[in-house]
Amino acid sequence: HKEDLELAAVYVSDAQHNRNIFFETQPHAVRLYLLYNHWFLGVLLYFFILVNLLLAVVEQPALLAFPTWACMLVELVCLLVFSGRLVHYAKVIPQDKFWRDPKNLCILVILLLTLVDMIIYGALKATDNYAVRWSRVLRPLLLVNFTEGRQLRRAFRSIRNALPQILSVFLLFIFSILIFSLMALKLFGKRGLKTNSGRPYFTNFLEIVFDLYVLVTTANSPDIMMPAYNASSFFAMFFIIFILINTYIFMSVFLAVVYNNYKKYLKEEVHQLVRTKRNKMVRAFAILQERREGWEEPGVSHTSWNQLVHLVQSDLSHAHRELLWSVADHHNQGYIGKLAFVQLADLLNIQVIAVKSRPHPLQCWSPSLYLSTPSRWLRHAVQHRVFVMVYDVIILVNAVFIGLDEEDPLIRNSEWFFLALYVLEILLKLYALEPRAFYSRHNFWNWFDTIIIVSALVATIINTAMTSVGGYSSRQILDIVFTLRVLRLIRVVDSIKRFRVIINTLIKIGPTMLTFAQLIIVVYYIFAMVGMELFQGRIEFLDSASPGKSSCGSPALQDSSFAQLNYCKNNFNNVVSSFILLVELTVVNQWHDILLNQLPSEPPFTLLSSGFTAVTHPSARLFFILFHVIVVIIIVNIFVAFVLEAFFVEY
């Protein structure tokens, strides 16, 4: 019976946590499965995935170069861990299911390809040949394919499902750009106009297509219009209509299509989730069900129920367990039928907030003092509206002091005063309210306050100690102190009622954003790896003493606007620079300026006019256009859809 109970508990736990794994049901397999689901192994897996991803920091081209053998060693350890996890999974589920699941095959292929790549790379490096670690683009895919990446897989599936419709709109959009480009060629090509840099204006069809594509992102507005506009005001119409159709209408249609598919797909996924959950609960019921006299149907007895709930969630109090029982058995039949049982998984997920007013620890320690009139008056005062208002005023005064000059000793020392006030506030609140209630999970602002204030206190003390001992203050510590000091001010929005709905909605989006962050990391990582291989070392950020400073270390960029704008650090020379550059490309502004200068050797203008003659150029442009299509058109729109949906649900 014990083994049955354990199996049932696993089913319920799976249903509770939305796991969808068809594990084998022999007792030893169930125990292996329980181990597989252990939080520690999950954390370990994510830790090694992170280590594997972070290897890019120390691999060539590195931010912080490690010897190749060290990187390889670390990666081997990661591969071992991943293999171990995969083998563990293979032992848990039936063999045929394992081989039929594309996720597992994906992981296997990734692991094998990585191994092959490492061997080839090692051999080539050992013989001093040129070598590329091409398998690095596969690393983020592990994040998607391990069983834990359920949410992320869902996001990717929703993108895949939206693709046919997105493709239709995209083809129409490209058609529109081609038509406008042809028109631009006919209208402006023979007019002998010159761009600002003296090149012929709109004479090459493919360049026009590229320029107009950039105009859709508004990045070269109004520059691209100026030569035509300077020639005649009428030509502005061409660009206005172009922007109206392509930037405003088409980009909105992309949002509409992405949003619509995302919503439709989400609905289907929720249905699927509910079905799977029900399925698991029905299995658990089938194991535990008994037929007894006086019962109208097969059911689960109170004893089995108690044992089951204890196995599934051992930290549940007796009272809570009895509460769940009385909810499930609300007709007081003494057993629970199938229908009621199926809802257990959801019941377990409901957070029962203990509203019962526990006595304050101080009250237990010294009731006479805590319940005395002055104490009572104090507690009342702390919970009064005026108390909140007084502290709001203090925050505003503090904001002014923060804005004033730090050099002034009065201002510098006032910080201690404000810190003392904030610490006093927290202490007073802890005096008035039961500490466990004060720090309960849904009290976002109490946690926020305490963490910020305590950190600020610690950082300020360290800073003062360093100043008085060494006579100087560390810039890093000061930065932290300043940041914490300003963050403290955010607190004021919580006391303004009209902001609360918005803030709460934003806080609620938080967890979904985590999935989204993974999604963006997968895409960024792949583009960063490819970008680093294609463009590393082309542009260098040199310190002011170096002679090549004004040309980003590349003679071709001498006197280019790229170098003049101090953009040299926008390069693909290491993974951090690459990520920041990709963020800039996501923001889109100036992207054509940035990207064209990542291209090899020639200064941008001759490069542009030379057109698609050299081999590397068109493919390099495609890299950036592809990035724009995937990140700006698809992923940013999914992000906007997330936010829109959250607010539509809220209002």
Add this chain to the structure above:
Amino acid sequence: HKEDLELAAVYVSDAQHNRNIFFETQPHAVRLYLLYNHWFLGVLLYFFILVNLLLAVVEQPALLAFPTWACMLVELVCLLVFSGRLVHYAKVIPQDKFWRDPKNLCILVILLLTLVDMIIYGALKATDNYAVRWSRVLRPLLLVNFTEGRQLRRAFRSIRNALPQILSVFLLFIFSILIFSLMALKLFGKRGLKTNSGRPYFTNFLEIVFDLYVLVTTANSPDIMMPAYNASSFFAMFFIIFILINTYIFMSVFLAVVYNNYKKYLKEEVHQLVRTKRNKMVRAFAILQERREGWEEPGVSHTSWNQLVHLVQSDLSHAHRELLWSVADHHNQGYIGKLAFVQLADLLNIQVIAVKSRPHPLQCWSPSLYLSTPSRWLRHAVQHRVFVMVYDVIILVNAVFIGLDEEDPLIRNSEWFFLALYVLEILLKLYALEPRAFYSRHNFWNWFDTIIIVSALVATIINTAMTSVGGYSSRQILDIVFTLRVLRLIRVVDSIKRFRVIINTLIKIGPTMLTFAQLIIVVYYIFAMVGMELFQGRIEFLDSASPGKSSCGSPALQDSSFAQLNYCKNNFNNVVSSFILLVELTVVNQWHDILLNQLPSEPPFTLLSSGFTAVTHPSARLFFILFHVIVVIIIVNIFVAFVLEAFFVEY
């Protein structure tokens, strides 16, 4: 009885056209009301509103200067027409209703203020004083306040209703920018960093606020980040978080709030519309109802019905009228009750498409020829799928020829060949299909084809004639020829099935866009008028021969990036430039560069560093920030909401 019938007809007509005017019901007032609703008077009104708005082209600062007295004279005529319309309206509706309606008071105030302004302006000009035509900003408001501007008023009302929620989000957004600015001041202010132009970086709080506001629009990305990023890669985090929160999250929240309110309000408006419509129909029924023997309830007889429908829509055929009757009286009771009668307004709005196959005119003219085997075969061929495919191939080949060089005589003459093919296509289709069916209202593409081809034919003939006679071709005619030639290619999308849903949805949005265009014209016009008064003549676009060309006619702009980028034509010197500049500001890119140079006298960089000392600067920045908030945050989001809603309804 005739007068009753006329009154009922007016009610039905009002319901049919969603008019909501409580006119007086005396016979002479009804006749006056009918006149008021006459389409000609409506067109006349819009014509004079347009003339009034277009006066800005010829008034100082003018694109095409007219003498002041001529402008004044035209404006007086406009005012007379508007007053006439208002008086007419006053005669139509009850006196107390007239004075209680804010629309009428608005128009009255606008007219009076305009008159006062004209007198003051005339007097000041006559005595050679400085004078401003400040009442010009009121002109577009006439578009909103006349009874015909129902849709536009609805749009403005929906904006007004969304304002409280938008304001909440906006305040939070501003708070977020202030917090980030304070943090930037503390983090970067004391580091002694320099911007690219050598100014101190992030040392003045108000300038930081402005710079970060511009960063929200992405217009100064990545420039604003570069000094901090060059100092340390960690600082990129500050800007990435800033952009994530303010550009991506807050801008999406603005869209969510605008979209949500727009939808909610639209629903309410539709309910209101349905109520008003019902109300009008009930009144009409009350007038026409009779009680006869054998009728279970009061009803409208067939005779009254026929007379009514004939009055409301005299162009309706007898068959169509009988069809409507049989739909309304579907129990064949011989009368129509209240419930059925109320639906008449909607019934009248349904387009009954005459599907009956009328014989082709050629068939009537010569049946034996038209029905002969070759003719039949030809008609069949034209309607075959292959015919469409052949013409799609022709269009693609044509596209290649358009892209090739016009100088080549072979290419130039091929145009005649293609034109002939397209004309042949239209003639063949007209031969195969009944012309009235071919040109029925819902056949967008047939109309599109015919107009484009006929225009291209005419323009090409004119161009050839001019070339052969005068030996040269006019650039303007050539531009038209080229544009038409390229537009012809669009036709190809109609034959691709996957594009049809998208295209049809976009075509359906068309009429709504008209309201939207009016909305944007109202806002642009007001900003253009104010902008022209504030900034006219500061920057001038000079032809290349002028000595001040390289500094836009203002010594302060010598060697500024504004002048170097050839932006001189981006000024407020006349209404057309102003509108184009406002479009550029809507697109947002480079707006800070454009706007700061509209400010008086100082070169941009000293101007920025001089901070808010001079009086004109802060107000001028406010002009542009206000424009951004109103146009980009509110109006563009409403536009996006329009497009989103249209696509959500469609899918």
